[in-house]
Amino acid sequence: MSALAGCNQSYSQVQQPSPAPKLRVVTTFLPMYWFTKAVVGEEVEILIPPGTEVHDYQATPANVSAIATANVLVKNGIDFEQFLDGTIKSAQNSQLKEIDASANIKSLAGNPHVWLDPVLAKQQVANIRDGLVAANPENKAIYQANAKTYIQQLEKLDAEYKQRLQKYPNCTFISFHDAYPYLANRYQIKQVAVVEIPEDQLSPTDVQKAINAVKQYKAKAIFGEPGVDNKLLKALAQDLNLTLQPLDSLESGNLDPQHYFQAMQANLKTIEAACK
Numbered sequence: 001m002s003a004l005a006g007c008n009q010s011y012s013q014v015q016q017p018s019p020a021p022k023l024r025v026v027t028t029f030l031p032m033y034w035f036t037k038a039v040v041g042e043e044v045e046i047l048i049p050p051g052t053e054v055h056d057y058q059a060t061p062a063n064v065s066a067i068a069t070a071n072v073l074v075k076n077g078i079d080f081e082q083f084l085d086g087t088i089k090s091a092q093n094s095q096l097k098e099i100d101a102s103a104n105i106k107s108l109a110g111n112p113h114v115w116l117d118p119v120l121a122k123q124q125v126a127n128i129r130d131g132l133v134a135a136n137p138e139n140k141a142i143y144q145a146n147a148k149t150y151i152q153q154l155e156k157l158d159a160e161y162k163q164r165l166q167k168y169p170n171c172t173f174i175s176f177h178d179a180y181p182y183l184a185n186r187y188q189i190k191q192v193a194v195v196e197i198p199e200d201q202l203s204p205t206d207v208q209k210a211i212n213a214v215k216q217y218k219a220k221a222i223f224g225e226p227g228v229d230n231k232l233l234k235a236l237a238q239d240l241n242l243t244l245q246p247l248d249s250l251e252s253g254n255l256d257p258q259h260y261f262q263a264m265q266a267n268l269k270t271i272e273a274a275c276k
């Protein structure tokens with residue numbers, strides 16, 4: 001009994017290495033949140049709440065305090081998060097490490113939607129991993145293992161896109177959100193005639209532009225945003241004898257990093273059906 005007690009005591013006296021201080025990681029919007037969360041494996045923060053319009057986002061005071069106390073900030077870059085400039089200045093955090101997920105990615109005409117191409121998404125995950133390793137080398141093995149798992153899933157997704165879309169070379173579509181040039185480029189389909197959705201009505205110019213594009217390019221599909229019930233777009237599609245299909249730019253959705261794959265699979269189905 002005494003031997004056991006002594007053993008317990010000496011065991012409890014072994015100096016445990018003090019745990020590494022928890023890194024506070026802040027991300028801007030959903031795809032950056034998913035990719036970062038997948039690499040970190042634990043809690044990270046998101047500045048733009050899912051469901052909030054990302055393109056014209058205005059920073060809140062809560063965003064400033066989040067950045068003021070963060071160790072790392074992960075952004076998409078390519079000028080997408082324009083709200084950050086002033087927010088970072090206001091936060092006055094000289095210790096902040098910024099990770100630009102699009103570093104070394106060649107942009108197409110400054111279009112920021114690189115996360116919709118699984119191959120470029122892989123590059124973004126790798127950039128995030130490398131930035132996190134630089135910020136917190138102690139967790140290098142964890143970040144590398146987590147990134148590897150997620151990158152393997154992206155590779156699988158890419159292979160599936162390639163295999164299923166190669167039957168439809170140059171399948172042409174019209175989009176109402178200029179979000180798909182990277183995806184189209186990767187899988188040899190074509191986005192033509194982006195008509196931005198106006199608040200309440202399409203102008204005659206928008207309608208004419210869409211009609212001309214459908215005729216000129218023999219477009220197969222019109223893609224709208226999921227969850228947006230736009231009667232005008234529906235009517236336009238009907239006039240053009242095309243169906244309006246929802247294509248997800250992944251700017252909203254749920255917080256599970258696996259949601260990326262679910263939404264991209266749904267997009268693949270939609271594109272495939274439209275191109276048939």
Ligand SMILES: [Zn+2]
Pocket residue numbers: 055113177178179249251
């Ligand atoms: Zn967008």
